[in-house]
Amino acid sequence: MDPEIDFVTLLGQAGxxxxxxxxxxxxxxxLETKRYSEVIITRVTVPVGEDIGFLPGTEEEKMTPWMGALEDNLDVLNKPADTDPAHSGQGQSGGYGGDWGRAATMDLIRSRIKIKSLSFMRGRTFLNKFLIIDEAQNLTPKQMKTxxxxxxxxTKVVCLGxxxxxxxxYLTxxxxxxxxxxxxxxGWPHSGHITLQRGERSRLADHAAEVL
Structure with missing residues (x-):
């Protein structure tokens, strides 16, 4: 959040x-402080299992299957604070505006997030953007420099991995x-590094990360 920090690396185990x-x-x-004009998310498309082959569509449509984590987290950020009508006081849909309000909010959020392929980054210049590099552990030093x-x-750059x-x-x-x-x-004064220690996904995910 510090405007003096241009580059952040954020590491942590799964979850x-x-x-x-x-x-x-x-x-x-x-959306609130308007420090940046939009969010740009990119990642290298390395499959965990068997490659599913060619994906049709535009650049963003091709990248969508690789952005499941983005969709999951947007759902978490946009869910009502209390879905119990007895506690929310706003009816069964929970929160002001209900389902349509959350849908409108999600549309607004999506309009400010752009998904870009690593393959088309050469020659680009991002002005006043918040650039997120996801799954950065799968990038080579040369790709990272690019x-x-x-x-x-x-522009702020945040690397997650x-x-x-x-x-x-071929990477270690x-x-x-x-x-x-x-x-x-x-040591660069305009960069920061964070390592997250505690898993938040589930006790099963935490245990699997430790023993497998």
């Missing part, structure tokens, strides 16, 4: 809330672009 916290911070600064150097005046979940076959914890930038930006 620690990296995407949720970053989305909340970015949308607050886009993305970060897209940042123009007024979990070094323990590298899916790119030591050669990952995420490890590289954490080390290279160490």
């Amino acid at each position: 620690t809330g990296k995407t949720l916290l970053t989305l909340a911070a970015s949308l607050t600064q886009v 993305l970060i150097t897209r940042a123009g005046p007024g 979990n070094i323990a979940q590298i899916d790119t076959p 914890e030591g050669s990952s672009g995420l490890t590289y930038v954490v080390d290279r930006f160490k």
